[in-house]
Amino acid sequence: MTTTSLPSYLFVPQTAVSPLVSFRLLQPNDLHALHQACFPERSLNAFRRSFAQLLRRYETERGFCLVAQTQAGLIGSGQLTIYPNGAELANLIVVPAWRGQGVGTAIIGILTAVAHHLQLPCLEIGVQNDNPRAQALYERLGFVPDRPLDLPNRPPALILRKQLPPNCN
């Protein structure tokens, strides 16, 4: 099973979210839209490098970026990075106007469904200690606090972990 041949049903959210919102993989021509919608505080040059890395990760089957969109444009994104024994969910963001309407939950649900489809045994997500609402969201979705993450020059954070059921397909 590979990230470059994911069936389309995986991108249909299983939780309540507006029918105006749809989900798909990042495309090369999303560079400016994703930068403006979700990461405007980053310089375009720095963002261009991360964006190229995201596309490379997808091409080499080591992960991908999911985006949420309406007809008006991109409204959120989240990334899955695949390791030999699991995967990490990162850079989850929903634009302020769409927060609290189930988009973040849907992104996490789709990334979890993909990790399960890829027969990965577990998923991890990091959250800064000063973001208790995001942590509460992850715990509500079955992630369990696992270990602290103390990196130099970074705010203290916590890694949460979710075991995925075996996928015998």
Ligand SMILES: CC(C)(COP(=O)(O)OP(=O)(O)OC[C@H]1O[C@@H](n2cnc3c(N)ncnc32)[C@H](O)[C@@H]1OP(=O)(O)O)[C@@H](O)C(=O)NCCC(=O)NCCS
């Ligand atoms: C965290 C985030 C992705 C959640 O997306 P969302 O679409 O608002 O999430 P949902 O609507 O599915 O669920 C709402 C829950 O998200 C959590 N949440 C965290 N930050 C929130 C915010 N600023 N606004 C609304 N909900 C937030 C809460 O648990 C909330 O539930 P509550 O209303 O009962 O408190 C989004 O709020 C966001 O982009 N925040 C800024 C970036 C960020 O903190 N990313 C996470 C890094 S670990």
